[in-house]
Amino acid sequence: MKLRDFIIRRILLAIPVVFGVLTITWFLSYIVGDPVVMYITERTPDSAIPGIKKAHGLDQPLPVQYFMYISNLLRGDWGMSMSSARDMPVLEVIADKFPATIELAMVSMVFAVMLGIPLGIVSATRKDKPVDHFTRVFSLAGVSMPIFWFGLMLKYVLYFQLYRAGLPHFPSGDRLNGRVFDYEKDYRVTGFVLFDAIVYHQNLELFADGLMHLVLPGFCLGYLTLAIITRMMRSSMLEVLREDYITLAKSKGLSERVVIYKHALRNAMIPTVTVIGLAFGGLMSGAVLTETIYNWPGLGRWAVRAILNSDIAAINGFTLLVALIFVTANLIVDLVYGVLDPRIRFG
Amino acid sequence: MSDTPTEVEMDPDVLVKTVDLKKHFPLTGGVFRKVIGRVHAVDGVSLEIKRGETLGVVGESGCGKTTLGRTILRLLDPTSGQIFFDGRDITYLSRKELQPIRRQMGIVFQDPMASLDPRVTIKKSVGEPLVVHGIARGPKMRAMVLDLLQKVGLNEDHLNRFPHEFSGGQRQRICIARALALRPRFIVMDEPTSSTDVSVQAQTLNLMKDLQDEFHLTYMFISHNLSVVKHMSDRVAVMYLGKIVELTPHDIFRTTLHPYTFALVSAVPVPDPRFAGRAQILKGEVPSPINPPSGCRFHPRCVFADERCRTEEPQLKDVGDGHLVACHYAGELDFGRSAQMEYAQAVGEA
Amino acid sequence: MSELVETGFEERVISVEEFRKAPVRFLRAIMVLLSMAGLVFGGTLVLGYLVMSVMGVLGVVAEMPAYVSGYVLHGLFVLFLAYVMLRIGDLLVIGDTQAFSWTLYANVLYILVFLLVPELTVYVIPPCVLALLVLFLPGVRRLWWAEFKEDMKPRLKEMRYSLYLVGKSPLVVAGIAIIVGFTLVALFAADIAPYGPEQRIWEDSYQAPNPKHIWGTDDVGGDIFSRIVWGAQVDLRISVQIVVVALVLGTLIGAASGYYGGKLDELVMRITDVFFAFPGLILAMAIVMALGERSLDNISIALMVTWWPSYARLVRGQVLSEREKLYVEAARSVGASDSRILLFHIVPNTIQPLIVQATMDIGGVLLTAAGLSYIGFGPKAGVAEWGLMISRGQDYLLICPWISLYPGLAILLTALAFNLVGDGIRDIMDPKLRRR
Numbered sequence A: 001m002k003l004r005d006f007i008i009r010r011i012l013l014a015i016p017v018v019f020g021v022l023t024i025t026w027f028l029s030y031i032v033g034d035p036v037v038m039y040i041t042e043r044t045p046d047s048a049i050p051g052i053k054k055a056h057g058l059d060q061p062l063p064v065q066y067f068m069y070i071s072n073l074l075r076g077d078w079g080m081s082m083s084s085a086r087d088m089p090v091l092e093v094i095a096d097k098f099p100a101t102i103e104l105a106m107v108s109m110v111f112a113v114m115l116g117i118p119l120g121i122v123s124a125t126r127k128d129k130p131v132d133h134f135t136r137v138f139s140l141a142g143v144s145m146p147i148f149w150f151g152l153m154l155k156y157v158l159y160f161q162l163y164r165a166g167l168p169h170f171p172s173g174d175r176l177n178g179r180v181f182d183y184e185k186d187y188r189v190t191g192f193v194l195f196d197a198i199v200y201h202q203n204l205e206l207f208a209d210g211l212m213h214l215v216l217p218g219f220c221l222g223y224l225t226l227a228i229i230t231r232m233m234r235s236s237m238l239e240v241l242r243e244d245y246i247t248l249a250k251s252k253g254l255s256e257r258v259v260i261y262k263h264a265l266r267n268a269m270i271p272t273v274t275v276i277g278l279a280f281g282g283l284m285s286g287a288v289l290t291e292t293i294y295n296w297p298g299l300g301r302w303a304v305r306a307i308l309n310s311d312i313a314a315i316n317g318f319t320l321l322v323a324l325i326f327v328t329a330n331l332i333v334d335l336v337y338g339v340l341d342p343r344i345r346f347g
Numbered sequence B: 001m002s003d004t005p006t007e008v009e010m011d012p013d014v015l016v017k018t019v020d021l022k023k024h025f026p027l028t029g030g031v032f033r034k035v036i037g038r039v040h041a042v043d044g045v046s047l048e049i050k051r052g053e054t055l056g057v058v059g060e061s062g063c064g065k066t067t068l069g070r071t072i073l074r075l076l077d078p079t080s081g082q083i084f085f086d087g088r089d090i091t092y093l094s095r096k097e098l099q100p101i102r103r104q105m106g107i108v109f110q111d112p113m114a115s116l117d118p119r120v121t122i123k124k125s126v127g128e129p130l131v132v133h134g135i136a137r138g139p140k141m142r143a144m145v146l147d148l149l150q151k152v153g154l155n156e157d158h159l160n161r162f163p164h165e166f167s168g169g170q171r172q173r174i175c176i177a178r179a180l181a182l183r184p185r186f187i188v189m190d191e192p193t194s195s196t197d198v199s200v201q202a203q204t205l206n207l208m209k210d211l212q213d214e215f216h217l218t219y220m221f222i223s224h225n226l227s228v229v230k231h232m233s234d235r236v237a238v239m240y241l242g243k244i245v246e247l248t249p250h251d252i253f254r255t256t257l258h259p260y261t262f263a264l265v266s267a268v269p270v271p272d273p274r275f276a277g278r279a280q281i282l283k284g285e286v287p288s289p290i291n292p293p294s295g296c297r298f299h300p301r302c303v304f305a306d307e308r309c310r311t312e313e314p315q316l317k318d319v320g321d322g323h324l325v326a327c328h329y330a331g332e333l334d335f336g337r338s339a340q341m342e343y344a345q346a347v348g349e350a
Numbered sequence C: 001m002s003e004l005v006e007t008g009f010e011e012r013v014i015s016v017e018e019f020r021k022a023p024v025r026f027l028r029a030i031m032v033l034l035s036m037a038g039l040v041f042g043g044t045l046v047l048g049y050l051v052m053s054v055m056g057v058l059g060v061v062a063e064m065p066a067y068v069s070g071y072v073l074h075g076l077f078v079l080f081l082a083y084v085m086l087r088i089g090d091l092l093v094i095g096d097t098q099a100f101s102w103t104l105y106a107n108v109l110y111i112l113v114f115l116l117v118p119e120l121t122v123y124v125i126p127p128c129v130l131a132l133l134v135l136f137l138p139g140v141r142r143l144w145w146a147e148f149k150e151d152m153k154p155r156l157k158e159m160r161y162s163l164y165l166v167g168k169s170p171l172v173v174a175g176i177a178i179i180v181g182f183t184l185v186a187l188f189a190a191d192i193a194p195y196g197p198e199q200r201i202w203e204d205s206y207q208a209p210n211p212k213h214i215w216g217t218d219d220v221g222g223d224i225f226s227r228i229v230w231g232a233q234v235d236l237r238i239s240v241q242i243v244v245v246a247l248v249l250g251t252l253i254g255a256a257s258g259y260y261g262g263k264l265d266e267l268v269m270r271i272t273d274v275f276f277a278f279p280g281l282i283l284a285m286a287i288v289m290a291l292g293e294r295s296l297d298n299i300s301i302a303l304m305v306t307w308w309p310s311y312a313r314l315v316r317g318q319v320l321s322e323r324e325k326l327y328v329e330a331a332r333s334v335g336a337s338d339s340r341i342l343l344f345h346i347v348p349n350t351i352q353p354l355i356v357q358a359t360m361d362i363g364g365v366l367l368t369a370a371g372l373s374y375i376g377f378g379p380k381a382g383v384a385e386w387g388l389m390i391s392r393g394q395d396y397l398l399i400c401p402w403i404s405l406y407p408g409l410a411i412l413l414t415a416l417a418f419n420l421v422g423d424g425i426r427d428i429m430d431p432k433l434r435r436r
């Protein structure tokens, strides 16, 4: 298949998926109860409800409601969330909390990639040596780790025990030290603490504080991704090292180093890159748990709160958003894969 | 489904016959995976295989030999044309109607490792045809399988082993045993020796000849090794891009009337310095079977091609003694006869 | 005019008439009876479940009984076995020696299945044992035993070789040991745990690990060790149950999709695409929300719904690639039917990657289920479930870390064990490495 055809086909295939996602979220919100709760809060007077129903087309037959649901979403009306401090439209809450989650996810991703790729390479080139055994157990433990428990334990050891011993310690939660910086009031520009600190305030202290606060949650969230990347890198590296052309390169007398870094690495990276893209979904799941533990003011903590408050609009919005992000990430990964590795196009 | 056998006038000596047989594979592509072309793998083949003979089929890789064999056995559904087996038209028989006919024909595939289920022991693989056709099960099946294995030179110890525990030549013989299990009359041998070394190859070929005599088998013997085909076959069909270009009862090394066959013959490496550089090497690539050339399919690579060859397709004509050639100038061309004779001798000596 | 059958591989021959003699006929009668019993019992379970769920939907009964999905599985399995027995009964008398070994398997499975149903055990097990005894009567045994032994030989050889490879890999051995250990703990929880799962000893609250409570106690005086032991029952059971149901569902759908192809395949693939658009935990969260009540059963259902697509994909891909293999065409060339090819060639070659995947997934499912329970989707407070125990401990993390520590270790260890085993058997089963 030509590259152009492949790209078009892949994008077209994403359309029914998006519709499927919309259908599922609509269906779920419908099952939970009267969908009008998405648009009202406890403070909405009963007399206003019929009007709201009408405005959102909830008095119409089901198929019409379905299209109204989609058109509402498209118009940016994602309902009212009642689990923030004050009632806010879901989309506004998302805009407010999204940067915190993304910042956390990016930091964990960077951490996972920077550590995972070298670990995978080392493990593959020293197969069945102690380093390899250690790396395998380390990465298997990452895949088997209950994130929520891991977060608690990190907090207990690296914050509480260090603190009690009077040693320098990591902060136990929040994005910044609240007694020193009021981010929302004084510093917020883009919502990304590190970015704002450097670009808008040139405030190194703010940057350092933000970074310190990212260490524990970033590690907690990134461990799973780290484990996945390490495993993938190891196995694809092993696969590539077995290929004939590598053996040939070695037999031609190229040094081990040149073989590994020049020939094998490039090819082994392809599957790893795709895993990095897919791990984004895992990060979103993990964020729900990590943010709860570290009191991180992002989407994940908001979603958990929404669930405990039966805040249907918020859950609906969150699920939808995550799914859309995930679909986009998958799409990009597939396209990149298709460009890098022509074989996939013939699938 | 027409299962009324269309009794065409058929020589009772003929076991298998095809009439203008075609098999095209659709080629999909584009955004919506539409059919954008067709691979003309087999494109109008008419041939007859007589009872008890071996018909060799040669040709370059990709010319459609395997596809022809599989289509004749109805493992693939033909695109058009007719197949007769033992006087009966089997082109449109349903799977159920084919079942009794399957007992009378078999196939040995190109790749013996891939054609044995890796998780099934040899006893069950070779015995499968017996079980499927309700001929034997249990101890009786075992006895029959053992008998077959002994015929191809294996023994009782091999019964309960898995395919990966055998050598390439042994696997090939296992496949032959399986093809023989139903006591068929016709077997398609698809490059049965391509995956083994020369000494094993010779053994296998002799085994097949012995089996042919013992069971009165008719073979369609596919290979791209001309010497092997010559050794095995009574007649040889030469395929090029889905068509038969020459079908000869003679020794193809000596009497060849088609330029393509001659080119193939001269490409066989000879350990004789006199012929270094003299062999007529085929020029250019094999054209794509998706858009085969007009007129004579061989014309882009034929040194004798002229305007007529480019536009008009030559038919397969009998030039005497049952020697069929598809070339407008069959018999009129001079490949350098004496060179050919010398060459044939050199091959013979080798 | 009796056909002669060689047997025992010496020059002994038996006539087909022997298969019609009294013992074999008696065996057949037992099989038919057992099969009837199974049909009735399995049918009752499945039908009962259907009726219950219809009444549930109509609101006649408020709540589904716990573990319903387990009942249906059990029922379906019994129905399947019963059907197989009926068929075997027919095969017995036409001289199919293979039917005897199937009789053996079917009766052993029957005994195992009915051991789980104490009320029926006494009625079903004796006929099964009787059938097994008849099978080994000298007159009957001579019809099939030699062949059976010979067929088992290569399998045992492969199995021994696998075991040898397993033994060479300390990580896999460790994984298996942990799994077996936890399974035993779950089975004998009542004997191992010093206290009950929800027992509260108020005066012992907040105790650090000590001889009386080796892993300490929680805020209401629950013994952590005992609760972890009891929790093994809950967590292992739902993880396995979820994976099994998702596996069966996914396999059926994936196999049909891969085998029939065309429109069905396209549809199934688009549906799984949609499921893959949600990260597992988040889809499960949304489904539990939609199901209304927060409970372990709803977590199970949500995770089954979330997990089947990955098996469907896997099986479909596997079926598609096996279908194109030459050995399938070879089987077709000798006249094997579609169902024979699917059952005897494609399915066995598909099962191994499936087992590997399922083993690793048990770990993943355990993590997700515990995570859901941790957020508050799980059982009501007080139930001994690992995820819930961790969430209970987090409020007291700084003063009583053991409340969370030990249940988390249990989860980590269990998940790790399944991952170790899955990872290890993938390497062991890899044909590239296996070839000697």
Ligand SMILES: Nc1ncnc2c1ncn2[C@@H]1O[C@H](COP(=O)(O)OP(=O)(O)OP(=O)(O)O)[C@@H](O)[C@H]1O
Binding pocket: B025, B026, B039, B040, B041, B059, B060, B061, B062, B063, B064, B065, B066, B067, B068, B110, B224, B289
């Ligand atoms: N199932 C298929 N689908 C599409 N194209 C096919 C299929 N099988 C064969 N072809 C094409 O048909 C042509 C003939 O293939 P075939 O296998 O018959 O060649 P062959 O003469 O046996 O070659 P070889 O000597 O390499 O075995 C080739 O171009 C091949 O790519």
Ligand code: SF4
Binding pocket: B258, B259, B260, B296, B297, B298, B299, B302, B303, B304, B305, B306, B309, B314, B326, B327, B328, B329, B330
């Ligand atoms: S017909 Fe023409 S092109 Fe074809 S083989 Fe004969 S001479 Fe060559």
Ligand SMILES: [Mg+2]
Binding pocket: B065, B066, B067, B110, B190
């Ligand atoms: Mg071929």
